[in-house]
Amino acid sequence: MEVKAVARYVRISPQKVRKVLGTVKGKPVGAGLDTLKFMPQKAATLLEKILRSAIANAENNNNLDIDSxxxxxxxxxQGPMxxxxxxxARGRGARILKRTSHITITVADDMA
Structure with missing residues (x-):
């Protein structure tokens, strides 16, 4: 069974998050949390928080075993900018785009 957690309007560029997510995808959740915990990027902290939410959703809503x-x-x-x-110089203005992200993490048990 698949369970997901979504974080919307996160104030970080999607490009920066995509650099980090490859290290976690396909791993067991315990190993993924350990990996994210020791990464220095801001995206790693955000992904860890969302992954913990997905694990909690799986445990509380669907009674799945965390270890599997x-x-x-x-x-x-990409969210709104x-x-x-x-x-x-010379009275001009330069545009700055502060990007946001919508991040979705899907976890599944081994049988799926």
């Missing part, structure tokens, strides 16, 4: 769960899939989609301007 694996990280089946992680999807990062906050558009800001920075003053530049």
């Amino acid at each position: 769960l694996i990280v089946k899939n992680i999807v990062v989609d 906050l558009k800001r301007f920075r003053a530049r």
Whole structure:
């Protein structure tokens, strides 16, 4: 059975999250949490939090065994951008795009 957790409007670029998610995809959840815990990137902290949420969903809502769960899939989609301007030379303005992400983590038991 598959269980998922979704975090929407996370204030980090999707490109930065995608660099980290390859280290966790396909691993058992315990190994994935250990890997994310010791990575220095901000995305690793966010993914760890969402992965813990997916594990809690699997345990509480579907009565699945935590030890048999694996990280089946992680999807990062682009959310809306906050558009800001920075003053530049000669009275001009340069656009700054503050990107957001929608992150979905799917965990499944070994039988699936």
